[in-house]
Amino acid sequence: xxxxxxxxxxLYDKDALYDSExxxxxxxxxxxxxxxxxxxxxxxxxxxxxxxxxxxxxxLVLPNGTGKKVKVLAICKxxxxxxxxxxxADYVGGEDFINKIQSENWTDFDVLVTTPxxxxxxxxxxxxxxxxxxxxxxxxxTVSADIAKAIKDVKAGKVEYRLDKSNIIHCIIGKASxxxxxxxENFDALMDAIVKAKPEASKGQYVKTCSVSSTMGPGIxxxxxxxx
Numbered sequence: 001x002x003x004x005x006x007x008x009x010x011l012y013d014k015d016a017l018y019d020s021e022x023x024x025x026x027x028x029x030x031x032x033x034x035x036x037x038x039x040x041x042x043x044x045x046x047x048x049x050x051x052x053x054x055x056x057x058x059x060l061v062l063p064n065g066t067g068k069k070v071k072v073l074a075i076c077k078x079x080x081x082x083x084x085x086x087x088x089a090d091y092v093g094g095e096d097f098i099n100k101i102q103s104e105n106w107t108d109f110d111v112l113v114t115t116p117x118x119x120x121x122x123x124x125x126x127x128x129x130x131x132x133x134x135x136x137x138x139x140x141x142t143v144s145a146d147i148a149k150a151i152k153d154v155k156a157g158k159v160e161y162r163l164d165k166s167n168i169i170h171c172i173i174g175k176a177s178x179x180x181x182x183x184x185e186n187f188d189a190l191m192d193a194i195v196k197a198k199p200e201a202s203k204g205q206y207v208k209t210c211s212v213s214s215t216m217g218p219g220i221x222x223x224x225x226x227x228x
Contacts (some may be wrong), residue, residue, distance in 0.1 A: 004032040008217050020191075024183045030177035030217035036067070039173050039183055041190060044208040049163040053201040054171065059140040060193045061162050064182040065157025067175035072154055073097060073109040075118050076197040080147050084113075087151040093203040094118065106133055113150040113198050115141045161194060169194065177215055187212070195227055204214035 008030035012018070018026070024039070024176040031037040047054040052078040075098065084092045091097065091109060098121055101105045105128060112129065114122050114136050122136060129135040130220035136142035140160040144150040163172045173186040191210075198206050211219040 005216065008032060012218075012220055014218070014221075017221050019183060020187055020222050021180070021184055023220045023222045024187060025180040026182050026220050027212045027214055027217065028176050028183070029076045030220075031214035033214075033216045035215075037176045037217070038068075038172050038210060039174050039176060039178075039214055041187060041210065041212050042167045042219065043171075043191075043194060043210045044207050045163065045167050045169065045194075045202075046205045047163070047167055047168050047199060049165060051199075051201065053095050054199045055163065056080040056197050056199065057139055057160075057196065058193055058197050059142075059158055059160040060189060062157045062159060062173060062186040063189055064174060064186050066159060066172055067157075067178060068110075068172070070111055070154055071109045072151055074146055074147060074151060075112065075122055077118065080115055083148050087148040088155050089113070089151050098122065098125065101128055107134060110133070111142060111154045111225065112136050113144070113147060113154065115147055116143060116145055155160050159190070161190065173212075176223060182222060188192065191227060197202060210219075 006039040011029055012026045024170045027039060035048055045056060047056060049055060071090045074089035075094060076084055077094045081092050102125065112134055126135055141150055141153060159171055163169055172182050173190055205228050207224045210222040210224050212222065
């Protein structure tokens with residue numbers, strides 16, 4: 001382990017459970033890299049992602065954004081193309097971009113948004129976009145008849161949360177430069193969304209564990225009592 005990481009580990013007790021405010025305050029202090037480190041939340045849930053009725057997935061616009069510049073590809077047609085351009089999409093087009101992705105394996109964008117009338121064609125890109133987490137989905141708001149809102153939400157700091165195969169949600173909540181208070185506001189918004197998304201089929205303790213970490217820093221455990 002490097003000196004900065006070792007020094008960061010001295011700032012907290014690795015076995016302790018902190019409230020979210022204290023944990024994020026420590027997390028900001030552990031971000032010692034020369035770049036603006038990203039702050040990430042990791043939440044393990046008491047559900048089984050193998051069952052369709054226990055899936056947890058959604059999206060929300062964080063109160064203070066993510067601090068990340070997001071490149072948006074809008075696949076649409078007709079008047080929606082001008083709307084998408086006016087709304088700030090970085091790339092706008094229809095079948096030309098679908099062909100580019102298929103023929104060149106092109107994925108130089110962070111989020112793809114599209115309209116329902118284009119999904120039959122965009123669906124063909126599943127094998128390329130799915131493994132990269134770039135496939136648009138109505139539940140995340142990236143398939144919408146209101147293309148302007150979809151783009152503006154993404155640009156404003158919309159994040160998607162969903163379970164991985166280990167029943168853990170990994171989600172960014174901002175940058176270390178935000179400071180603890182803005183990160184706390186983003187964290188609370190994310191946790192509220194996750195709690196509200198609890199499946200009816202979920203039994204027992206819903207939120208098992210939670211931790212926060214900076215890009216290069218250690219994980220700091222958060223007490224989950226109030227989320228159970």
